Amino acid sequence: MSLFLDVVTSSAVLFIVATGLLTIFGVLKIxxxxxxxxxxxxxxCAVATTQTGxxxxxxxxxxxxxxxxxxxxxxxxxxxxxxxxPLDAILATWGLGIVIGQLITLIFGRDVQFTPSLIPxxxxxxxxxxxxxxxxxxxxxxxxxxxxxxxxxGTRLGLSARAVIMNETLARILGLDTAKIRTVTFMIGTGLAxxxxxxxxxxxxxxxxxxxxxxxxxxxxxxxxxxSFGTLAVACLLLGGAQVVVSxxxxxxxxxxxxxxxxALILRLSPKGFSRA
Amino acid sequence: MSEVLETPxxxxxxxxxGVTSGYGHVEIIKDLSLEVRPGEIFALMGKNGxxxxxxxxxxxxxxxxxxxxxxxxxxxxTKRGPKALVDRGVAYAPQEQPLFQDLSIRDNLRLALPSDKxxxxxxxxxxxxxxxxxxxxxxxxxxxxxxxxxMLIIAxxxxxxxxxxxxxxxxxxxxxxxxxxxxxxxxxERANGTTILIVEQHLAFVLGIADRWAVMKxxxxxxxxxxxxxxxxxxxxxxxx
Numbered sequence: 001m002s003l004f005l006d007v008v009t010s011s012a013v014l015f016i017v018a019t020g021l022l023t024i025f026g027v028l029k030i031x032x033x034x035x036x037x038x039x040x041x042x043x044x045c046a047v048a049t050t051q052t053g054x055x056x057x058x059x060x061x062x063x064x065x066x067x068x069x070x071x072x073x074x075x076x077x078x079x080x081x082x083x084x085x086p087l088d089a090i091l092a093t094w095g096l097g098i099v100i101g102q103l104i105t106l107i108f109g110r111d112v113q114f115t116p117s118l119i120p121x122x123x124x125x126x127x128x129x130x131x132x133x134x135x136x137x138x139x140x141x142x143x144x145x146x147x148x149x150x151x152x153x154g155t156r157l158g159l160s161a162r163a164v165i166m167n168e169t170l171a172r173i174l175g176l177d178t179a180k181i182r183t184v185t186f187m188i189g190t191g192l193a194x195x196x197x198x199x200x201x202x203x204x205x206x207x208x209x210x211x212x213x214x215x216x217x218x219x220x221x222x223x224x225x226x227x228s229f230g231t232l233a234v235a236c237l238l239l240g241g242a243q244v245v246v247s248x249x250x251x252x253x254x255x256x257x258x259x260x261x262x263x264a265l266i267l268r269l270s271p272k273g274f275s276r277a
Numbered sequence: 278m279s280e281v282l283e284t285p286x287x288x289x290x291x292x293x294x295g296v297t298s299g300y301g302h303v304e305i306i307k308d309l310s311l312e313v314r315p316g317e318i319f320a321l322m323g324k325n326g327x328x329x330x331x332x333x334x335x336x337x338x339x340x341x342x343x344x345x346x347x348x349x350x351x352x353x354x355t356k357r358g359p360k361a362l363v364d365r366g367v368a369y370a371p372q373e374q375p376l377f378q379d380l381s382i383r384d385n386l387r388l389a390l391p392s393d394k395x396x397x398x399x400x401x402x403x404x405x406x407x408x409x410x411x412x413x414x415x416x417x418x419x420x421x422x423x424x425x426x427x428m429l430i431i432a433x434x435x436x437x438x439x440x441x442x443x444x445x446x447x448x449x450x451x452x453x454x455x456x457x458x459x460x461x462x463x464x465x466e467r468a469n470g471t472t473i474l475i476v477e478q479h480l481a482f483v484l485g486i487a488d489r490w491a492v493m494k495x496x497x498x499x500x501x502x503x504x505x506x507x508x509x510x511x512x513x514x515x516x517x518x
Contacts, residue, residue, distance in 0.1 A: 047503075156387075156393065159380075159387065162377075163377055163388055166378070166379060166380070167377055169373065170374060170376075170440065171388070172339065173337060173339065174363065175364065175389075176360070213318050213426075
C-alpha cells in the first residue's frame, strides 16, 4: 500500500510541477526553461511568508501572484519578440532562469532553508500510516487537473486558447486578441509554477537551485505528453511511477534518471509521445 | 475601370488608395485603388496568382500595407490589425484553413462573437440560412462534408451581422445546390445592409449576385464596372488573356 501511495502521490507532485510548463508549451509553443526558476521563486515565497510569521497557506496565493506578475513582464519583454524563433526563446528563458537564480542568491543567500509542512502528521490509509501532506498534494493535483479541464473546456478563455493553439491566423481573423491570450497564458503558467514551488517546499529543501532539479523531469514529461493535460497525467503516472519503483527497489540514483531515460525511449519509438500514440 | 475609381471617397464603405503589399521582397499588390459602396456586392475576379487573396489579407490587416491607405467608412484602418477591423464590423471568410477542424460547429460559431451574450441571437440568424446547423451543433467541424464546411464558414461570418463581409473563393468545388444556398444567403445579407466584397472564379455564381465587379491582373485592377449584359464576356476576355 505504501508503494502504491508513493507512486500516486509522486505522480501527483510531478503533475503539479509540470502543469505550468505544459500550459505555456501548449498555447505558446515555447519551452520555458525559466520554469525551474519560477518554482524556486515559489519556494522562496514560502520561505518569506514563514519568516514574516504569516500563515504558510498564504504563500500559495502570494506565489501565484508573484509568479504571474513576473510572467507578464517576462512575456512582454523577453518572450514576445521571440515567438517566431522558438530556439532563441529556449536560450533566452534558460538565461533568464540563471539570472533569477543569482538574484535569489543575492537576496536570500546560498543556505538551504526549510519551511513547515502545510499539513503535518500522517493519516491512516487502509492500515498504513501515510503522510497527510502527500495525500494533500494528490488532492491538489486532482483539483488542478479538473480546474484546467474546466478552464479549457468550459470557459471562453479556454475556448480562445484552444483556438489559438489550433490556428492562430484564423483566431486573429475572428478578432481574438491573440497577444492578450498569450500574455494571460504565460501568466497562468508562471503563476502555476510559483504555486508548485510552494507545494514542493514541505517535500524538499529550498535553495537557489531548487527548481533546476525539477526542470529536466518536467521538460521530459511535457515532451512525452504533447499538448494535453490528460496525457500529461498519464505520463506522470507511468514515468513517475517507474521512478518510484526504481528508486525503491534498485537505486535512488538510477531512479533519478528514470524519467529522462524512459522519456527518451518513448520519444524514440513514438516521436509525438502519448499525444498521437 | 474608371467607374470604380470615380466613386467619391465619402460614399465608399471600403476604399483602397494606392495600396501596395506583398511577401518578403516581392510586391504582390501594386499601387491598387478600389472602392466598394455601402450595401453592394462587389465581385473581385482574376486568374490564380493575381493577388486577390493577398488583397483580402491586406484589407483585414493580416498582411501590412507597405504603401497607400485603407479606409473603412472614411476612417483610416491601414495599420490596424484584424481585431480592430472586426470591432468595426468587418467579417472575413478566408479560403485557407478556414475552420477549427477539431472544434464543434457551436464553438466555431461562438468564436465569431466577442462574448456568448449574443450567441442565441446569432445562432437563430444563421439557422435561417443554413438550418442543418441547428441539429448538429456538437459535431466537429472537420467531420462535415466540403459543402457543409463552406456553409459553416459563411454562417460564422454572418454571426456578427457584419457591416462589411469579405469572402474568398467560397464556391470552389461545391455542388450547384450548395452554391444556390450560399448565393441566397448573401443576397439576404445585402438586403439587410451588409456590404460584401467577394473574391470568386465561379462567374455564373458571382455575377448572378454582384452589383459591380473588377478583374485583377498582376496585383492591380485591370478592368471594372457595373454588372451588365456584357459583363461576362468582358470578364472572360480578361481571364483568357
